[in-house]
Amino acid sequence: MKKLIVFGLLVVMGGIVAAIALVPTQDAQNAAMTEACSSIIKSRMKSPSSYSMEKALISSKQLSGEELNKKIESLQVESLRDGVRNGLFTLKNADIFVDFQASNAFGVQLKGLGKCEYNIFSEDWASLESVIIDGNALPSVDVTIESVGNKINSGFSSKLKYLQYKLQGKI
Numbered sequence: 683m684k685k686l687i688v689f690g691l692l693v694v695m696g697g698i699v700a701a702i703a704l705v706p707t708q709d710a711q712n713a714a715m716t717e718a719c720s721s722i723i724k725s726r727m728k729s730p731s732s733y734s735m736e737k738a739l740i741s742s743k744q745l746s747g748e749e750l751n752k753k754i755e756s757l758q759v760e761s762l763r764d765g766v767r768n769g770l771f772t773l774k775n776a777d778i779f780v781d782f783q784a785s786n787a788f789g790v791q792l793k794g795l796g797k798c799e800y801n802i803f804s805e806d807w808a809s810l811e812s813v814i815i816d817g818n819a820l821p822s823v824d825v826t827i828e829s830v831g832n833k834i835n836s837g838f839s840s841k842l843k844y845l846q847y848k849l850q851g852k853i
Contacts (some may be wrong), residue, residue: 707805710836711823712740713844715808716853717779718834719798723835732785736790736793738853742776742802748800753801766803773801800834808834 716738724733745753753773757763764772780796799811813820847853 692804702838702845705841705844709844710840711802711805711808711834712778713847713853714834714836714840715776715798715800716740716778716780716847717840717843718810719796719813720780720782722798722810722820723780723782723794723796723815724784726815727784728787729785729789730793732783734783735852736781736783737851738781738847739779740776740853741779742774744772744774757801762803769851771803771807776800776808777800806835806837810834 716735720735720738723735724730727733733828750773753764753775754763757766762771766773776799778798778800779792780798782796783791783793785791796816796818797814799813800808801811802808812822844853
């Protein structure tokens with residue numbers, strides 16, 4: 683009987699690990715970007731403990747033509763511009779829209795919308811470009827400071843976060 687229980691637990695754990703391992707890297711990266719965006723929005727709240735992300739919408743696209751050239755020129759690092767021009771990196775744009783609820787200073791429940799824009803250079807490398815919360819853009823200095831603590835990758839924790847969001851119906 684004990685062997686059957688142990689075997690059953692091993693099968694369940696193997697299934698969980700397999701489910702996590704089979705999450706596509708793009709979905710894991712999207713979950714990491716969503717988590718970072720949600721974290722930045724939460725940090726800007728008067729009452730962060732009342733914050734909850736309701737739903738997130740992710741829109742990403744491969745840039746081409748004039749749009750790609752404008753984006754390359756807007757990159758601040760010369761070696762990065764050269765890397766994209768020479769094909770070392772691909773450049774995609776992703777917008778994350780986060781519907782959230784939070785209480786204001788008086789305890790009144792409010793709904794809001796946040797938008798984070800990312801440049802994606804590879805499956806493990808995305809940089810935050812801008813954050814807009816309810817129509818108000820964060821200053822670029824604040825965006826830089828906020829993005830430092832939020833790593834964007836497609837590793838195990840991001841895959842697990844993707845499954846969590848998917849089960850909760852947030853993505």
